Each structure stands twice: as structure tokens, then as C-alpha cells.
Amino acid sequence: MHRHLAASLPALDAMLRASSSTAPLLGALQALLRATASAAAVLFAEYAEGVCRDGAKVLPMDGTVHPLTAQVLSYLKRLLGYDNAAQVMYGHISEQDDNYIGDVSAWAAAAGGSGEQQRKSSSGGKDGSAARHALSAGIARLLMQLQDNLEAKSRAYKNEAIAALFMMNNVHYVQWSVESSAALGLLGVEWLERHKDMVEDWGARYHDITWMPIINMLKAEPPSDVSRLKVMLKEMFAAFNASIDRIYTHQSGWTIPDHMLRAAVKRVIKDDLLETYQAFMRRYADVEFTSNPAKYIKYAVSDVASIIDDDLFETKAVSMSKLSLAREKLGAIG
Numbered sequence: 001m002h003r004h005l006a007a008s009l010p011a012l013d014a015m016l017r018a019s020s021s022t023a024p025l026l027g028a029l030q031a032l033l034r035a036t037a038s039a040a041a042v043l044f045a046e047y048a049e050g051v052c053r054d055g056a057k058v059l060p061m062d063g064t065v066h067p068l069t070a071q072v073l074s075y076l077k078r079l080l081g082y083d084n085a086a087q088v089m090y091g092h093i094s095e096q097d098d099n100y101i102g103d104v105s106a107w108a109a110a111a112g113g114s115g116e117q118q119r120k121s122s123s124g125g126k127d128g129s130a131a132r133h134a135l136s137a138g139i140a141r142l143l144m145q146l147q148d149n150l151e152a153k154s155r156a157y158k159n160e161a162i163a164a165l166f167m168m169n170n171v172h173y174v175q176w177s178v179e180s181s182a183a184l185g186l187l188g189v190e191w192l193e194r195h196k197d198m199v200e201d202w203g204a205r206y207h208d209i210t211w212m213p214i215i216n217m218l219k220a221e222p223p224s225d226v227s228r229l230k231v232m233l234k235e236m237f238a239a240f241n242a243s244i245d246r247i248y249t250h251q252s253g254w255t256i257p258d259h260m261l262r263a264a265v266k267r268v269i270k271d272d273l274l275e276t277y278q279a280f281m282r283r284y285a286d287v288e289f290t291s292n293p294a295k296y297i298k299y300a301v302s303d304v305a306s307i308i309d310d311d312l313f314e315t316k317a318v319s320m321s322k323l324s325l326a327r328e329k330l331g332a333i334g
Contacts (some may be wrong), residue, residue, distance in 0.1 A: 041089040044138055052145040059156055062255040062315050063165040065173045066153065072146050073177040076139065080182040090134035106253060136186040137147060161209045168202035168274065171195060172261055203265055210251075211273055214243050218280040229288040236297035240277075244299055248307050255315040262313050269308055277301055 256262035
């Protein structure tokens with residue numbers, strides 16, 4: 001409505017100024033234009049509060065991007081598609097009039113700028129910098145409230161690994177959407193780099209929960225007693241097999257929708273796990289810890305690599321026949 005009224009007002013002004021009797025109508029239209037601008041700012045703040053309070057309980061079973069995240073980023077894309085959105089919503093803002101988004105200075109810091117920079121910008125405004133900083137702060141607030149809500153939702157997952165994967169996927173979607181839109185010019189490089197770090201942190205948490213217990217087990221120092229070593233190897237192979245079975249069964253149904261992020265996560269898993277497992281296999285290749293090696297050595301290094309490459313995060317229905325086949329294969333050890 002504001003866009004159409006603003007576009008029509010110059011022509012209406014030219015017509016209505018010709019008659020003194022129509023001056024009140026012209027004033028009413030100008031007041032309506034100001035009111036719609038103020039309403040847009042208020043509605044934006046109310047939308048952010050709605051995102052904060054969103055109580056939807058259903059979570060994606062595969063850990064993908066939550067519908068709320070997609071909705072919020074779609075909303076921002078439409079908002080920033082309007083010409084001069086910042087000036088329309090906050091062109092009249094002052095230090096005493098930042099109730100539209102709460103504490104502008106505080107949210108400016110979240111957007112990557114300092115409170116001092118915000119105050120300096122708000123003291124002027126003729127060049128639109130105050131309005132841009134106000135919108136920047138409002139967007140930062142919205143995205144922070146979205147992230148807080150997602151973290152609260154993620155705690156409903158019973159599995160901490162998928163909770164971390166869910167957060168990684170959602171923060172990455174926000175980061176990627178901002179990076180490829182006009183929002184980057186408002187939020188800045190510092191905000192972007194901070195969110196890239198968050199994506200890495202959530203990915204590292206997933207890795208630590210899922211894979212580090214296995215890797216640390218494979219690196220354990222062996223006992224000097226041969227009989228105890230044989231028992232240890234049987235237990236370690238059994239634990240390794242059970243872990244791979246469990247991860248395959250569950251995480252083949254999970255997803256990382258961004259192909260570059262998915263490839264990066266798989267690369268880290270392979271770099272850490274396969275080298276450790278290969279070293280473990282070589283270290284104990286000559287130890288005759290059982291008369292039936294096939295009972296314990298169910299996965300060759302190449303089998304594990306295949307599961308990581310072909311199955312993890314591919315949103316696949318688990319094929320137990322494939323799992324059984326993989327477990328029967330010995331392949332070349334090493």
C-alpha cells in the first residue's frame with residue numbers, strides 16, 4: 001500500500017493543490033503515507049516477536065532446515081525487495097524514537113557494528129544511515145531470535161548428534177541466505193564470519209558426539225599381556241562394528257541439504273576416522289586374537305569409506321540387506 005500511495009502522491013499533489021478545497025484531502029493522504037510507514041516498522045517488530053514465541057513442536061526427523069527458518073528468510077527477501085525499505089520504515093527515527101525495534105544500539109552490535117557507530121549514525125540521518133542502521137539492527141534481532149528459538153527446539157531431539165546437525169543446517173541456511181542477498185550489505189562481514197564460525201562449531205559438536213568416541217577407542221594403548229590384548233581386540237572390534245551399524249542405520253536417514261557443506265562434513269569424518277581405523281588394522285594385523293577373524297573384522301577400511309560417501313546424510317531408507325552385505329565383505333585390510 002505504501003509503495004502505491006507513494007508512487008501516486010506526486011500526481012495527486014499536482015491535481016489537488018490547484019484547489020484550496022482539496023487541501024485537507026491532500027493532507028490526509030500525506031498523513032496516511034506516514035502512517036503506513038510507521039505501521040510497517042511496528043509490524044516488522046511484531047513479526048520478530050512472533051518468531052521468538054513460535055512454539056511449533058514438530059521437528060524434521062532428518063535434521064534438515066526447519067520451516068520457520070525458511071519462512072523467516074523468505075520474509076526478509078521480500079522485505080528487502082522493496083525500494084528504500086530502510087528509509088520508509090525508519091527514515092524518521094531518532095535516539096528518542098527507537099521503540100520500533102527496541103534498543104537500536106544493542107542490536108547494532110549484534111549486526112556487527114559498535115554501539116558508538118550506531119549512536120553516530122543516529123545523530124544524523126540525512127543520508128539515510130540512521131535508517132539503515134535501524135533496519136540492520138532489526139534484522140539482527142530477528143535472526144538472533146530465530147536462532148534462540150531453533151536452539152530451544154533442538155533440545156527436543158533425543159539424539160544430541162542430530163540436534164547439532166539440525167543447528168548446523170539451519171545456521172548455514174541463514175548464513176548462506178544472507179550472503180547471497182541484500183541483507184549482507186546491512187549486516188556486514190563481521191556478522192557473516194561469526195555465523196560461518198557457528199556453522200563450524202555445530203559441525204564440530206556433531207563430529208565430537210558421533211565419531212570421536214570411536215576414534216579415541218581405536219587409539220587406546222594396548223595392554224602388555226597377550227591374553228588381555230586378545231580380549232581387548234575382540235571387544236574393540238565388536239564395539240566398532242556396533243557403532244558403524246548404528247550410525248549407518250540412523251544417519252543414512254539424516255540429511256545435509258547443502259551439497260558443499262555435506263561434502264565438507266564427510267571429508268572431515270573420512271580424514272579423522274579412516275586414517276585411524278587403517279592404522280589400527282595395520283597395528284594388529286599380525287595378532288592372532290581369534291580363530292575366526294570374519295566374526296570380528298566385519299568392515300574393511302574401504303567398506304567404511306563407502307558408507308560415508310554413499311549413505312550418510314542422503315535421506316535414504318535403510319537397507320538392511322546392504323548393511324548385511326557390507327558386514328560380510330572383508331576387502332583388503334589396510
